[in-house]
Amino acid sequence: MALSREAIVEQLQKIAGPEQVITDEQVLKENSHDRYRKLQSVFGIYALPLPAAVVKLTDVEQVSAVLKFLNENKINCVPRTGGSATEGGLETIVENSVVLDGSGMNRIIKIDADNMLATAQCGVNLEVLENQLRAQGFTTGHSPQSKPLAQMGGLVATRSIGQFSTLYGAIEDMVVGLEAVFPNGQITRIKNVPRRACGPDIRHVIIGNEGALCYITEVTVKMFTYQPENNLFFGYALDNMKTGFAILREIMVTGFRPSIARLYDAEDGAQHGFDQFAEGKCLLIFMTEGPKGISRATGEGIEEIVARYDECRKVNTQIIENWFNHLNWDPSKVQAERDFMRKNLNLGFTTEVSGNWSCINTIYENTIKRIREEFPHAEDLTMLGGHSSHSYQTGTNMYFVYDYNVVNCAMEEELEKYHVPLNAMIVEETLKAGGSMVHHHGIGKYRTPWTKEEHGSAYYILKALKDVFDPNGIMNTGTIYPLK
Template identity: 40%
Template sequence: QVLQLRVHRFDQRPVLAINPPCQVGFPELQRRFPIRPLRPHFLPRLLLRPRSTDEVARALAYCSERGIPVVPYGGGSGVTGGAVPTAESVVLDLGEMNRILRLDAENMTVTAQAGVLLKDLEAWVNERGFITGHYPQSIDVAQVGGLVATFSAGQFSTKYGNIEDLVAGLEAVLPSGEVVRVEYAPRRAVGPDLRQLWVGSEGAFGVITEVTLKLFPKPADRWLQGYAVPSMRQGLTIIQRFMQAGWKPAVVRLLDNVEAARLLQDTLPGEEALLILLSEGPEGYAQVEGRALDRTVREGGGRALGERPVELWLERRNDVHEFDQYIQMGIIVDTIEVAAPWSRIADIYEQVTVRLKAEVPELLVIMGHSSHSYVQGTNLYFIFGAQPPRDPAEVERVYWSIWERVMAITRTCGGTICHHHGIGKLRTRWVPEELGSAYPLLRRLKQALDPHGIMNPGTLLPRA
């Protein structure tokens, strides 16, 4: 049954396509499973490319009966190693499950297979007068199923919500091969919301094969403005004020002095931070919201910089080439995103930046921004670069010393260790502490759904 799929078996030699005839050599293999510094890296023993839910079900049932580990693979844009194969695993590449299945214009939903690229789905619904409202930096390469599985957050999330708010229904396959569907209803009070079982599951419970997303009408009105605010702490206070007053602009982005200089190609005075705001909606809506936001920012000590900072960000928001260049140069670079209530978020920012500068001599730069805000709190997204020690064995020590400090500060301040990049294989060591007394429940859930432990071993949960 498995060999009816597109199957590619490989080890350290070029890949041999078993059925149908299709050569996959090392260039494609390296593209799909790139070596990333300081990340585990293995080539899987087998690559399966299903085209349907039925093929996924047969493949999982086959692997479950034989205890073969399975790693679901989407667009490969994750940064915490969730889709990195283990040495003995089979990779289930969902890229050929790429059909948009139906649009329900009256109820404003769209249903697509898990392998549909978000950029293609967005373009398709745009042509029909809608938007998804979900715009992560990875939009060009991320697939719909992977976005659900990794708890994705888009750059316009303050207005439209994160992926957990946008999933209207879904279909998934359990490790046993059983197919589960959760149909859309505007609200369902029939036990726990089973859609959310799959949001953030990172392939640990099964494979998402189909997703129904909520849609929004194309906005007719837009307002944008950039501001210099006295400091990160004051900028966070300003955001808290307008969020708790009931305003929800699509983009709320606060860049610290260092990151603002990268965007503006100019330095703001002192410790000033850059606040980027964008509102959109039906005719007239954005202008009303914009006036209220402008008043709140000015009352908080902000000064208007015009629309250009927002335009610059819109032009460059998905560009990661600089990050890749630093990696090629051998610089230790990474990003860490956390979140916390308003009462503690500024403390986390200040403690992380001050302590890393003081305690990590190899540190070259630490910068950060807030980009996803809520009535009760917001996130912080740190970017760091460090000089690699001459001794290669010391590189990992430097890397983990930064991660460990950020995680410890966040937990001490009552924040969460992860906002939207997922746990992957990178953060698993901190999951038991974060979840506390709820952690055994997550373990039991994994055991119940995946009794043979085949699904994405070492991801989301530490190995038992």
Template identity: 30%
Template sequence: MPVIDQLRDSLGWDVVLTDDADRDARSHDTWPVATVWAKLGRHPHRPDAVVRASSVEDVVTTLRIAAQTGTPVTAWGLGSSVTGQPLPVAGGIVLDLAGLVSEPVLDEIDRTVTVAAGVRGSDLESWLGERGLTLNHSPQSLGRSTVGGWIATRATGQFSSRYGGIEDLVVGYQVVLADGTVADLGQRPRAAMGPDLKQLFLGSEGTLGVVTRVTCKVFAHPEHRVVEAFTLPDVEAGLTAMRQISQCGLRPFLVRFYDRDEAAHAVPHEEISAPVLFLGHEGLTSVATAEHAAATAIVASLGGTSMGAAPVDAWLSRRYDFSTVENLLAEPGGYAETVEVANVWSRLAPMYAELKQTLAPLATEVLGHFSHVYDQGSSLYMILLGRADDDETALARLEEIWARAMKVVVAHDGEISHHHGGGLARQPWVRESLGTGYPVLQKLKDGLDPAGLLNPGKLGFGRR
């Protein structure tokens, strides 16, 4: 391909990879559907070349050559997406940003840290931890995802009920547009000069630009932390407790409510026959203690019974463990899927009930938990575990899970994704989900990437 020759002339042969193994490695992320494709030896979304960028100049050069030749470009971090976001459905170039790393730059007065977009989340958290600081951004994929990937996917972490998602934690970032233009976006600390452009590329999945540098807030480690687990009579009581805790102004760092089926996994060494709530507060000792007392009083008023701190402490020690899903997917015919969605409080329980009923025939276990709490609602995480006769049947089962789940969520006017993003998994439902807001997104795409070269096939966009 002429574009490959241009890339090699400009970037070097060692930067532009075309071997089958290199291209195959970027044709599967950790989406269970893609994992089964790999087991079956299929590579339906394979790039023509991989560019391993190690500088902003590499990104600019790649995008300019792509624009001149009309070649699609799909950004790639560490391939940890679970929805097919970095898969190059139109071939072309995969722009691998894992080598775009730098030493963190810490501003202790403003409490920010700046790093290149390819830095691994756990590496940055460890670096900050040595200095008594933390990001307070804790996705389960912390050790498998990049800082730039958090921006592109609008990620959130397990403690977001107190600290917010990446949209709340990012101060600013640098992005390279489709034509190679470099833009720095952010506010100091807030501005009233037009819209907040920082929000524009959050969650854009590489369809509007490529993030190359990120500045995030950092926090001191909390003075005090208190955690506790409770059983509750039913799902309605648990959701009411979460809603009342949030709406009265309490901000626990941890709020996770498991239905009875998932509670058995959340508290694996005890006999559990009721839903379970994990609750935790942190900060100044006096404040955290008072908030926890107020929150636990709400839980008790709804029939909650304390199980002590041990179940939460055990979960905190294993919260980055993916092994249940990964081990099942590794079995012949094994399949597992996680579908995270969201809704307002008034529609959340009915949506959950219909999802449980609709998905029950498709898996051995259908588990549910609620987390990431807001004054107006919460996310809902459905986890499905099953075994089929063979991998072909498992693949069909996974596809059916997505079709049924998305249909239910749209019918309940919910959000079809809370934090995993759209990718390929949700591509058929993007326009229906966004409704009359979709033309606004399309106009942004038309203005920033008129040729449709950046990550085509995502967020409802196709290649022109």
């Protein structure tokens, strides 16, 4: 028989200690959702079932004991660290769920300058870790826009990526070893070695699991030498995204690795204040870094390649430096956004996808065209555009950005009227063209309808992981794996 809400709380208090089990109603409300419902939370609307409790986790043994109890009693849990998720991964859609909050596990365990390894608990804020490393002449190389908000557990669980990814890679390129706890209470540690050929790379069962397979308690990432004095900036205005994708491709396949390589369409560029420099055109921006000679040679390579495209015009790089100096979202920006939404009933979302070089422009063009022609409330859109911000040897991403006024509908209906259909059009056009429906925010709960289509025959492997590691289905129900 299912345990009552009161019995769940009572048992959790015995396992974790009464002061670690929070049942305050406002805390439960705030832990029932994430930024997918950011407008509703501004107006105090919490439509999802409230969790039975939020457990403030303290150490790996306690995580193990709590998970074992939840598993034995088939109680759904939602892992959480920084709380900056954007895709519904933190939504408590099951009655009497338990939120497992690891933000208190915030100890930097070791900075190993010899082996270039930094080990941190899941609740360590990335900015805190990065600042400590920089003070010693190192960097993680990881710089998502949410750096001041996100924590190591969530960053690994979502396969996050930072703004310097074209040089340093994404989180999966940075993670060396991990500690994670599975629902049956099993604690697992993957050791820190530079490379090995000892069967499949099991780190990838954990990286990107979005709390749907296990709880990440500790992470070891690579460290790099920090040498910002060698950073160089380059920027070009151009007429077409298609040309921009071709230039990005040429730079990547020739072998250059700028840390930043971004292509904005005119609408998104204007939103960032770039239009005064780019004069309403598309914009390409680059930053090169690393040892002086490499940074300079990379910059020269970029300039040589871009010079072959007549449509490109160099822009004042001051704008890129200004942008670079205001990269990240801190809590003050979150508050400013809330105030703006409340006052203007205008809000913005993003959907990020990826595709090989041969299909990325098709994804971009078809998506924008379809939204403009088919979205029934196109007149309420105040901005539609996007940028490519992470490039690879084989392709790049496209980060669609859409803002809209909420017109003639209750706050509760905003998702269904605007966000859900816009997100669906982007996902559908991407899959149709052969791309991937999620580049870096995670599947969360709103792209699960397409998980099977995304993976095709390989869904067999993904499903087997759930069947083996979470047979009772207690880990973040509805995330990654579609509801039955």
